[in-house]
Amino acid sequence: MSSVLFVAEHRRGDLRDVSYEGITAGRQLADALGGELHIAVISGDVDGFAESLNTPEVDVLHTVEVGEEFDHDVYAGATEALHAELDPAALILPNSVNGLDYAPAVADSLGLPYVSDTTALAYDDGLTATREMYGSKVETTVDVDADQFVVSIRSGEWEAASGAGDAELSEFAFDAEVVDDGARVQGFEEVGEGDVDIADAEFLVSVGRGIEEEDNIDLIRDLVEATGATLSSSRPIVDNGWLPKNRQVGQSGKQVTPNVYLAIGISGAVQHVAGMKGAETIIVINTDPNAPIFDIADYGIVDDLFDVVPALTEQFE
Template sequence: MTSDVLAVAEHRRGDVRDVSYELVTAGRELAEETGGDLHVAVISGQVEEFATRVNREGVDVVHTVDHGEEFNHDVYVQAVCALADELDPQYVLTPNSVNGLDYAPAVANRLALPLVTDAVGIEYDGGLTVTREMYGSKVETTVEVDAERTVVTVRPGEWMVTEADGDAEVTPFEFEVDESAVNSTVTGFEEVAGGDVDIADAEVLVSVGRGIEEEENIELVERLADALGATLSSSRPIVDNGWLPKNRQVGQSGKVVTPEVYIAIGISGAVQHVAGMKGSETIVAINNDSNAPIFDIADYGVVGDLFDVVPALTEEFE
C-alpha cells in the first residue's frame, strides 16, 4: 500500500461540479498528513477538458478514463476499483453526492474496505478519524477507523474550493470496461423544478417547513407572503407531502435561492435545506426549537410558536 490519496471528480452534463474542487482541498490536506501523492480520477465525459480544470494546487496526477458521456455507476465502480488496484492508495475520497452514493458503497464493498460517508471533517495521525453528524444534524460524532485503508465520502460545501492552478501530470488510464457488467442505462435528464413560479427570482421569500404540521395550515404562511408581497417557498417535507409543488422547494434537490430576505418558518435547517438558501442577504428564522440549526445562519431569530408569531406578523403588514 502507498500513502497516496485517490479522489474521484464529479461532473454532470458537461460541467465539473464544484464539489470536485472541494475534494481537491480535502484530498490535498489528507495527502499532506499521510505524506503521499494526491491522484484525481476523471471518469467519462470530456475527460481532457475536465482534467485541465481539476488540475489545481496540490494535485500530483490526474487519471482520465475516456468512456461514455455521462455518469454510469457500473462504469465508475469498475474504473475506480481498477485505479485503486493500480495505484494502491491508502484512502479513496468521493463526493457525498447523489452520484457519489451511487458508486462509493459498491467500490468499498468490492475492495473490501470500510466506508465512512458524509464526512464533515477528516483527521489523520497514523489512523483515520472522521467527523460526521447523526440524528439529523443534532449531534456531531467522531468515528475512528480501525483499518489501514478506507473509502470516505465528503459532504459538499464543507471544504473550501481550491482555486489555484496546479501542475499535475495528466495521464490516460487504460482499462477495458466489462460491458456485460453494465446493466443500467441512463437515458436522459429531466428538469423537475420548472413551472409557473421561479422562486430563484424572488426578492423576498417566505419559506415554510415541517413545523407547519398540517396542509390546511399552509394558508397561514400564504397570507403572510401576500401581506409582505413575498413569494412562497418551502423545505422538502412540504413538497414530499404534496402540499406545495416541486418548483417551490428550496435546497440541495430543489432550487438554490439568494433573495434579499429569506424568512424560514418552522424549518429546522437541515444541511440539504441550508445548501439552497445560505446565500440569502438577510435570513429570518421563526422556530420553537431554540437549538434548531437554522438559527446558526439566521440574522434575526424568533424563538416561539409559529402559530402565534405568523398571524401576529401578518397583522403588522395587513
C-alpha cells in the same frame, strides 16, 4: 501508499460543486498523510473537466475516457482499476446519488472499510471521520483502524478549491467491455417538472410554514422578483402542495450552498439546516428569537415577516 485518490463528479456536461470541495478535502488528508493528491475524471468531456479541476492543490489528474454519463459498472470498474494502479491510502468519493450508488460496491470489492456521509476528515496515526446522525442532531466520530479506506464526503462541508495549477495530466486506459453485463445507461431524464435547479442558485429566498397560507407565497415571490433571487422552501410547504418538490431544501430535498440564503418563516429543523448550512451568508426573518435557525444565522431579524418582507421588497424595487 500515502496518496489520496478523489473521483470527481459531473452531470449533463457540468462538474458538480462537490468536485471542487473534494479537492480541498483530499488535499487536507494528503497533507496529513504526507502524500500526493490524485484526481480522477471518468466519462464525459474528461479533458475539459480536467482543465477546470487543475487547481494548485492537485498533484496528478487522471482522465478516463469512457462513455458520456454515469454508469455504475463503468465507474466501479474504472475506480477499482485506478486504485489497483495507484494503491492510495484513501479513496474519496462524493456522498451523492451517484457516489452512493457505486462507493459501497467499490469498498466491498476492494475489501476496505467504508465510512459514508462524512463532514470532516482527520488523520493522526489513523483516520478519524466525523459524521452526523439522527437527522443531524448528533455528531459522531469514527476511528478507522486500517491502512487503506474508502470515504464519501457530504457536499457543502468543505470550501471549494479554485485557481490555476500545474498538475500532471495522465490518461488512464480502461476497457469498459471488461465490466459489460449487458446493461448500459442510454440517457438522462430529469425527474419532476422543475424549471430551475436550486442547487445552482447564488441567492435563495426560502419560505417556511410561517407564511401560514398558500396565497401568502405571492408576498415572497414579489421579493424574489425584486432581488433577482430564486424561490425555495422548507419541507412543510412542499408537503402542503404549495410549491413543487424541486424547490425543497433539506435532507429529503436538495443540499444548497448559495452565496446568500434568506430564510423567511423557517424555524430551523435539523433536516432543513443540514441542507443549507453551507451557505456563505445566512439571513433569517422570524418572530421567534429562540428559533433554532438563528444559531447558524449571520444576520437575523426578529419581527413579523408580513411587515418585513414588503418593506424589503420596496427597498429593492
